Amino acid sequence: MASTGATPILELTGIGKEFGAIRALHGVDMHVHPGEVVGLMGDNGAGKSTLVKIIAGNFRPTHGEVRFDGNAVHFYRPIDARAVGIEVVYQDLALADNLTAAANVFLGRELTRKFGPIALLDHKAMASRALKLFGELRSETRPHDLVKQMSGGQRQAVAIARTRLSNAKLVMMDEPTAAISVRQVEQVLSLIHRLKEQGVAVMLISHRMPDVFAVCDRVVVMRRGEKRADKAIHDTSPEEVTALITGAKEAA
Amino acid sequence: MMTLPLENPISFTNIGRIRWWQRGIFASQTGYVLLALLALLVVMHFASPYFFTQGNMQNVAKNFSFIAIATLGVTFVIITGGIDLSVGSLMCFAAMITSMVMSGLSTPGMPGASLFVHLAADGKTVVANVPGLILVVSVVAGLVVSLLVGLVNGFCIAVLGLSPFVTTLGMLSIVRGLGYVVSNGRGSFPGGPDADYFYALTSGDVLGVPAPFIYLVILAAVMAVVLHHTSFGRHVFALGGNEKAAELTGIPVVRVKIEVYVICALAAGLQGIIISGWLGSAPANMATSYELNVIAAAVIGGANLAGGLGGPLGAIVGCVLLEVIRNGLVLAQVNSYWQQTLVGVIIILAVLVDRIRSRMT
Numbered sequence: 309m310a311s312t313g314a315t316p317i318l319e320l321t322g323i324g325k326e327f328g329a330i331r332a333l334h335g336v337d338m339h340v341h342p343g344e345v346v347g348l349m350g351d352n353g354a355g356k357s358t359l360v361k362i363i364a365g366n367f368r369p370t371h372g373e374v375r376f377d378g379n380a381v382h383f384y385r386p387i388d389a390r391a392v393g394i395e396v397v398y399q400d401l402a403l404a405d406n407l408t409a410a411a412n413v414f415l416g417r418e419l420t421r422k423f424g425p426i427a428l429l430d431h432k433a434m435a436s437r438a439l440k441l442f443g444e445l446r447s448e449t450r451p452h453d454l455v456k457q458m459s460g461g462q463r464q465a466v467a468i469a470r471t472r473l474s475n476a477k478l479v480m481m482d483e484p485t486a487a488i489s490v491r492q493v494e495q496v497l498s499l500i501h502r503l504k505e506q507g508v509a510v511m512l513i514s515h516r517m518p519d520v521f522a523v524c525d526r527v528v529v530m531r532r533g534e535k536r537a538d539k540a541i542h543d544t545s546p547e548e549v550t551a552l553i554t555g556a557k558e559a560a
Numbered sequence: 561m562m563t564l565p566l567e568n569p570i571s572f573t574n575i576g577r578i579r580w581w582q583r584g585i586f587a588s589q590t591g592y593v594l595l596a597l598l599a600l601l602v603v604m605h606f607a608s609p610y611f612f613t614q615g616n617m618q619n620v621a622k623n624f625s626f627i628a629i630a631t632l633g634v635t636f637v638i639i640t641g642g643i644d645l646s647v648g649s650l651m652c653f654a655a656m657i658t659s660m661v662m663s664g665l666s667t668p669g670m671p672g673a674s675l676f677v678h679l680a681a682d683g684k685t686v687v688a689n690v691p692g693l694i695l696v697v698s699v700v701a702g703l704v705v706s707l708l709v710g711l712v713n714g715f716c717i718a719v720l721g722l723s724p725f726v727t728t729l730g731m732l733s734i735v736r737g738l739g740y741v742v743s744n745g746r747g748s749f750p751g752g753p754d755a756d757y758f759y760a761l762t763s764g765d766v767l768g769v770p771a772p773f774i775y776l777v778i779l780a781a782v783m784a785v786v787l788h789h790t791s792f793g794r795h796v797f798a799l800g801g802n803e804k805a806a807e808l809t810g811i812p813v814v815r816v817k818i819e820v821y822v823i824c825a826l827a828a829g830l831q832g833i834i835i836s837g838w839l840g841s842a843p844a845n846m847a848t849s850y851e852l853n854v855i856a857a858a859v860i861g862g863a864n865l866a867g868g869l870g871g872p873l874g875a876i877v878g879c880v881l882l883e884v885i886r887n888g889l890v891l892a893q894v895n896s897y898w899q900q901t902l903v904g905v906i907i908i909l910a911v912l913v914d915r916i917r918s919r920m921t
Contacts, residue, residue: 387810402808404801406868407794415798416809418791428789470809 315378317342317477317509318363318394324371325358332358333533336372340478345500345510347520347541350530351553356513359530360480363511364396365389377477395471397481401463403455409462410438410451413469441469445502447495461495468499472506479503480511485519497523517546529553529560536560589862589914590874597881604884608891616887618770622763624876624883625772626835627850631857631875632776632783633827636820638858639787640799641867642717642724644824646731648850650709651832653739655842658702658833659750660742665694666752677753688753695754695761699833706829707822709735714818732851740844747843750836762837772834779827780872787871796820800867856903857882860910881906 316339325333333355340346350356361367363374365383374381376392383389386396403412414434420427438451447465449458455466464484471479481500485493493516500523503510514520520527521541529537529552537544537552537560544560551557604611630647637644665676666686676694680687688694709731716727750758764771787793795816798806807813836842861878863870885906886899 386808390810398808400804402802402805404798404805404868406801407797411794411798415794415805416811418794420791427791428785429791429794431789 314341316340316375317377319375320359320363320372321375322372323359323362323369323374325362325367326370331533333362333369336530336535338528338535338538340509340511342477342509343504343507344526345504345512345524347524347527348511348513348530349515349517349520349527349549349553354530354553355533356530357482358533360396360482360511360513363389363478364394364480390474390476393475393477395474395476395479397464397467397471397479397484399483399486401467403463403466405456406454408452408454409442409449409458409466409469410435412455412466413438413441413451413473415470417473437473438469441472444472444506445469445499447499459492460489461492464492464496465499468503472503476508478509478511480513482513483515484512485514485516493519517549520549521546531555588869588874589910590871590877592913593860593862593874593881593910594877597877597884600881600884600888604888604891607888610891611888614768616891618765618768620880620883620887621773622770622838623887624879625770625776626831626838627853627857627882628776628876628879629772629779629834630828630831630850630854631861631879632779632872633824633831634851634854635858635861635863635870635872635875636783636787636796637724637824638800638855638863638865639796639867639870640817640820641803641865642817642820643728643855643865644713644821644828645725645728645851645855646709646713646735647824647828647831647854648847648852649732649735649739650706650825650828651835651847651850652842652844653709653735653832654702654706654829655832655836655846656739656743656748656844657705658698659748659836659842661701662694662698662754662758663749663751665697666754686753692754692757694752695757698750698754702833703826703829706825709829710822710825711818713825714821717821718814718817736848743842743844745844747841747846749841758837759840762834772838775830775834776876780876783872792816792819797868800864800869853882853903856907860907862910862914 318338318340320336320338323333323336324331336359348356348359358367362369365386365388368383376394381392404415407415419430419433419437421430435451442449442451442465445465445468447462449462449465455463458466468479484496497519500510500512512520512524524541526538526540527544527549528535529549531553536558537549539560548557548560552560610616630651634644634647664670665673667673668677668679668686675689676697677686677688679685713728713731716722717724761771766774787796795806795811798811799813799816803813832842832847835847839846857878858870858875859865859878860881861874861876863874882903885902889896889899889902
């Protein structure tokens, strides 16, 4: 279900962002389709994270329009973006080590049962739902285990399961493979495949060329706040992308 | 939702199950300290024939209840990774306000007193219009003052972003100073027609069980439910585990922080009011440096000052351990000045044992 001309889930037109006199982004057009994995690459300061933060609702764009699922959207806070179905998996995963896997998946949106005026946590329902999500992600993770005791891959699964909870339509992953072992990288890439199979659009922000070429359908390269390339993965090569990132090649 | 058909349910071939003795209380500092406490009780039993007498047990129960309620409160704050040094001062101030309001409303001629009391026919005896009303109003007054102090602490820490240590250190001094100001340094005494109810509720007992101990058990049970079975409790733990994560997942961090400081202040205020009932007065230097005992008890019981760990059982175990040691030293006729030194040693030992354990696993 790659980009087959259906309505894009995310459409950016002429996105620009200025911080005082600094122009962080300029005229970025971009679209992502359901079930598509798009790699977002660029050197530090190229504008990747600013772009991600605009989509995630941390910043408001100075110029341009964000359309999600066919409608123009204006996010004031990250919660607004989450409400329409945009989830971010942060680089440090934003997990609380001292809580269980299930507790982390449901953090901030716990399931409760009413006992008169008192709402108590529904531990059973949360554990079984979490186990099902881990199963869908093919991750051997027990809902009752503490995150403290988990491997990097399991942590990723917990962070990603959190996005599945809300049936997110777009998941943005910030450097998910930056600090984990080779075997765990494999696990994370297969988690991305699982999301894709379920029709979720994924934006992978990464420095690691092999990962991007392993899972992405398309790669977008940013440089100096502008989009320099937007190519199907089989029309390009790691060498070309590297040249685009460093500026050896201006645009493609 | 489009779900992937699960052709084979997930198997846990690579992930072992955590054994029951490696999880929960068995793998916590609270568990070890509880074990140490039980061992200590056995030793005490053989060391002194008086230790397990009914009178001594009542004494122990009463004495540790005098800091345990405040310890429950400060445990909430410690779980979020904060600290509250103002509990000792606040105990005194809340007690003082309660007894001043009680005496004031019971003195004909004082502003507002006519609503609550009148003079009996003999022209001397003060009679309450509604028995018990003065008690309720004065205790509520003490708790409202505590609530305000908690709100100020919470506001400075959560909204203004000041460090909890510095904010509550300042509050320690502010509240102690206010206590001296309102009482002119003399302290205050609960008085009037409702004073007997007040003493009965604070230092009385039910079937031999001291009243403060009953309050403690009820509050600890409520706290256990709140911490482990409500969203609020979950958020308190998340805040201590990873504050940034809590923020990113949409937990109302500011609100939760203010709430824990308010809970802590209310617990301290209630504790102070109970202590003043037992003392029969609220002297201006009451509960000086109690914050150290309270925090020590919480830490010995397994609350982690770095945040993310702690609970009511640990708070109580810590308080009992401190009291049993104090009591034991008295029974063993050891110079009571050793107590403080020993408490310090135990704090370090408890944390050390936990560190060794977490290195081993």
